[in-house]
Amino acid sequence: MEFAKRIQGIESSFVRDILKLATQKDIISFAGGLPEANLFPTGRFAKAAQEILTNPKTAKVALQYGESTGFTPLKEIIAKTYKIKDNLDIDPNLIIITTGSQQALDLIGKTLVNEGDEVLVERPTYLAAIQALQFYKPKFTEIELSSNGPKTLPNKTKAKLAYIIPNFQNPTGITWSNEKREEFAKWANKNNILIVEDDPYGEIRFSGKRQKPLKTFHENTVLLGSFSKILAPGLRLGWIVAPNKEIFHALSLAKQSADLHSSQFTQLIAAKFYEDFDAQAHIEKIAKEYGKRKDILHSKLKEIFPTAQITNPDGGMFLWVRFPEEIEVLSLLKQAVDEGVAFVPGVPFYVSNPEKNTARFNFSNTNESAICEGVARLQKALKSIV
Amino acid sequence: MEFAKRIQGIESSFVRDILKLATQKDIISFAGGLPEANLFPTGRFAKAAQEILTNPKTAKVALQYGESTGFTPLKEIIAKTYKIKDNLDIDPNLIIITTGSQQALDLIGKTLVNEGDEVLVERPTYLAAIQALQFYKPKFTEIELSSNGPKTLPNKTKAKLAYIIPNFQNPTGITWSNEKREEFAKWANKNNILIVEDDPYGEIRFSGKRQKPLKTFHENTVLLGSFSKILAPGLRLGWIVAPNKEIFHALSLAKQSADLHSSQFTQLIAAKFYEDFDAQAHIEKIAKEYGKRKDILHSKLKEIFPTAQITNPDGGMFLWVRFPEEIEVLSLLKQAVDEGVAFVPGVPFYVSNPEKNTARFNFSNTNESAICEGVARLQKALKSIV
Numbered sequence: 001m002e003f004a005k006r007i008q009g010i011e012s013s014f015v016r017d018i019l020k021l022a023t024q025k026d027i028i029s030f031a032g033g034l035p036e037a038n039l040f041p042t043g044r045f046a047k048a049a050q051e052i053l054t055n056p057k058t059a060k061v062a063l064q065y066g067e068s069t070g071f072t073p074l075k076e077i078i079a080k081t082y083k084i085k086d087n088l089d090i091d092p093n094l095i096i097i098t099t100g101s102q103q104a105l106d107l108i109g110k111t112l113v114n115e116g117d118e119v120l121v122e123r124p125t126y127l128a129a130i131q132a133l134q135f136y137k138p139k140f141t142e143i144e145l146s147s148n149g150p151k152t153l154p155n156k157t158k159a160k161l162a163y164i165i166p167n168f169q170n171p172t173g174i175t176w177s178n179e180k181r182e183e184f185a186k187w188a189n190k191n192n193i194l195i196v197e198d199d200p201y202g203e204i205r206f207s208g209k210r211q212k213p214l215k216t217f218h219e220n221t222v223l224l225g226s227f228s229k230i231l232a233p234g235l236r237l238g239w240i241v242a243p244n245k246e247i248f249h250a251l252s253l254a255k256q257s258a259d260l261h262s263s264q265f266t267q268l269i270a271a272k273f274y275e276d277f278d279a280q281a282h283i284e285k286i287a288k289e290y291g292k293r294k295d296i297l298h299s300k301l302k303e304i305f306p307t308a309q310i311t312n313p314d315g316g317m318f319l320w321v322r323f324p325e326e327i328e329v330l331s332l333l334k335q336a337v338d339e340g341v342a343f344v345p346g347v348p349f350y351v352s353n354p355e356k357n358t359a360r361f362n363f364s365n366t367n368e369s370a371i372c373e374g375v376a377r378l379q380k381a382l383k384s385i386v
Numbered sequence: 387m388e389f390a391k392r393i394q395g396i397e398s399s400f401v402r403d404i405l406k407l408a409t410q411k412d413i414i415s416f417a418g419g420l421p422e423a424n425l426f427p428t429g430r431f432a433k434a435a436q437e438i439l440t441n442p443k444t445a446k447v448a449l450q451y452g453e454s455t456g457f458t459p460l461k462e463i464i465a466k467t468y469k470i471k472d473n474l475d476i477d478p479n480l481i482i483i484t485t486g487s488q489q490a491l492d493l494i495g496k497t498l499v500n501e502g503d504e505v506l507v508e509r510p511t512y513l514a515a516i517q518a519l520q521f522y523k524p525k526f527t528e529i530e531l532s533s534n535g536p537k538t539l540p541n542k543t544k545a546k547l548a549y550i551i552p553n554f555q556n557p558t559g560i561t562w563s564n565e566k567r568e569e570f571a572k573w574a575n576k577n578n579i580l581i582v583e584d585d586p587y588g589e590i591r592f593s594g595k596r597q598k599p600l601k602t603f604h605e606n607t608v609l610l611g612s613f614s615k616i617l618a619p620g621l622r623l624g625w626i627v628a629p630n631k632e633i634f635h636a637l638s639l640a641k642q643s644a645d646l647h648s649s650q651f652t653q654l655i656a657a658k659f660y661e662d663f664d665a666q667a668h669i670e671k672i673a674k675e676y677g678k679r680k681d682i683l684h685s686k687l688k689e690i691f692p693t694a695q696i697t698n699p700d701g702g703m704f705l706w707v708r709f710p711e712e713i714e715v716l717s718l719l720k721q722a723v724d725e726g727v728a729f730v731p732g733v734p735f736y737v738s739n740p741e742k743n744t745a746r747f748n749f750s751n752t753n754e755s756a757i758c759e760g761v762a763r764l765q766k767a768l769k770s771i772v
Contacts, residue, residue: 002546003497003498003636004496004497004498004499004500004522005500006496007496007497007636007639007640032451033451034450035450037449037450040445040446040449040450042439042442042445042449043439045439045449046435046439046440046445049432049435049436049439050432050435050436053428053429053431053432054432056428059426059428059432060423060426061620062620063423063426063431063618063619063620063621064420064423064426064618064619064620065418065419065420065620066620098645099485099622099644099645099648099649100645100646102643102644102645102646103644103645105643106643106644106645110390110392110393111389111390111393112389112390113390114390114391128642128643128646131643132643132644135496135640135643160388228451232449232450233449233450233451233646233650234447234448234449234450234451234452234649234650234651235449235649235651236485236645236646236647236648236649236650250389250393253393254393254521256514256517257488257491257492257514257517257518257521258485258488258492258518259488259489259492259622259645260486260488260622261622262485262622263485263620263621263622263649263652264619264620264622265620265621265651265652266649266651266652
């Protein structure tokens with residue numbers, strides 16, 4: 001069978017494959033990107049599901065075909081939350097509910113990217129975004145990250161769109177400052193660049209002050225969000241806020257073709273959760289726990305890698321390690337897996353010239369005692385390679 | 387904003403837009419493709435959801451990230467059902483769970499269709515399949531349908547794949563005979579054509595004998611199925627059976643990029659439904675009711691359009707009307723909507739040279755008394771145009 005050209009050269013996501021390691025018994029995994037399952041609001045979902053399905057009116061809405069762009073009450077909840085969090089006025093009629101945030105990336109590639117179009121990404125950036133966009137054969141260019149945003153912006157650019165994760169970035173945990181956001185927005189505006197602002201982690205902040213969405217500074221921004229980290233990934237619900245009716249319409253057509261609409265049942269559950277329970281309190285509980293885990297992972301890694309550069313994020317699920325040159329990361333990973341601990345090497349997070357002495361560590365899915373044990377195992381692995 | 391070339395020329399699905407009519411108060415709609423919501427197994431879903439979410443072990447599986455290709459027990463149920471229904475041996479490891487059958491169409495286009503590739507479709511065919519494949523810019527060619535399959539097969543063809551709905555086709559309700567299937571399979575095999583066999587309605591048979599899947603006659607077949615018509619569309623669950631590991635792998639990569647995976651929660655509900663209840667009895671109940679509705683719609687339409695050709699399907703959700711030349715279908719629709727009844731003109735179901743005097747009528751979502759009232763309104767509309 002001759003496959004379509006667009007799939008040639010696309011490899012299975014390294015992270016998805018390494019996730020298989022994480023499911024092996026006795027492995028302590030810093031490799032995946034899973035939220036902590038013990039924090040899922042399971043009882044409340046059970047209550048919501050029961051109420052939806054035992055009321056014939058809502059049961060029919062939950063189980064029948066629905067609108068391609070999503071369940072209106074859920075869109076209204078999303079818009080209202082932006083108003084509360086960021087004082088941002090969002091028109092619910094510009095929101096599209098997607099089957100996870102991943103689908104948003106695919107729809108954006110499908111509607112906006114022609115072969116050879118220049119797409120600007122952070123260096124490093126989220127590998128599943130690279131994978132999703134690669135189907136549409138763009139030319140990637142990179143902006144190097146410092147601790148609070150881009151190091152420098154090029155004088156000249158042909159970029160059509162910029163894909164940015166400004167809060168607690170995956171993989172680095174870096175957050176852009178308001179100043180860097182404003183500066184970047186001005187530059188993007190001058191160069192007529194559409195910003196795709198991906199923000200799945202923004203609400204999971206355990207320290208510092210919430211920064212303003214890039215959208216605040218740049219109208220021509222497609223803003224992405226997700227319920228995967230604040231509620232549960234198994235619902236498969238994310239969203240797109242389109243900057244205008246024209247882009248909304250194009251994305252809606254692509255959404256319709258992609259899967260008609262996202263699950264009505266899980267959309268109704270998410271909406272009911274926000275209507276009946278204190279979502280904010282639930283999110284704060286997650287952030288508090290992740291903050292504790294980040295603290296312990298960060299300090300333990302500092303102990304065993306005293307000369308490494310380790311980011312110290314204010315939120316999200318990941319931190320980033322730049323090892324000293326003498327540590328060969330793939331050898332360390334190999335030994336680590338033998339000792340029963342896993343992490344992700346940094347290489348797949350680069351679109352070109354990867355920095356090979358880097359790695360991403362997840363702290364959301366490992367409890368405090370397992371973090372201590374995991375780092376102890378890592379220390380053993382380290383001793384066997386140096 | 388300059389959109390990607392692939393979205394230029396794509397229009398919103400006519401059926402999706404006309405569905406908006408169907409939601410207007412007092413309209414009796416034969417236009418949509420909705421299953422009867424009163425037949426959804428709501429109580430059983432409520433029980434399944436409750437059991438899944440109150441058991442911490444299954445709750446975590448339902449709400450966490452899952453495997454890209456789907457929940458293994460659900461794949462095993464699908465494979466087992468093919469064995470029972472068709473004595474077909476399906477390897478569960480070649481199954482991919484999709485976000486509705488619509489996603490399967492998109493993934494097939496994405497992995498298999500290059501711009502200009504020839505794709506063979508029935509004349510007429512399912513309009514959302516046309517729309518999904520159009521994103522990948524194929525060249526469509528058509529095979530004319532008779533009452534039991536293709537009229538004739540071309541001597542020469544450059545087609546790479548053939549998209550076929552052999553059971554109770556949408557839009558015509560036509561079912562291919564075993565003889566026509568075997569003949570077509572031989573022809574496809576000789577011409578090295580991959581068959582895409584879309585079968586969302588096959589289990590909803592109310593008369594006649596189940597025909598063999600095209601896959602029985604042609605190994606190089608991608609077989610598609612859906613839970614939307616036999617359970618509920620709101621779950622957003624369909625599936626692909628890949629013919630071999632190579633195509634499975636390519637489709638898996640596309641699936642991973644498209645939405646990581648389909649909702650774990652709704653996958654667990656579907657699996658639990660099959661494990662705990664008699665799915666076969668449930669499907670028979672649906673088929674029996676739809677059969678009654680088809681009978682009454684067919685006979686009432688015959689009464690008011692005595693010279694029209696009207697298909698009389700053995701299953702599914704649609705029948706097809708070819709009106710006599712003197713009836714102008716768009717004028718009839720306009721009057722019909724004024725009288726409070728809707729149907730879909732046949733035009734959007736053709737990839738070229740549409741037969742303008744045709745229409746599709748859905749009978750699954752209108753009860754018997756509403757069917758009588760709907761056809762009475764249609765008769766009034768008819769009187770005002772002839």
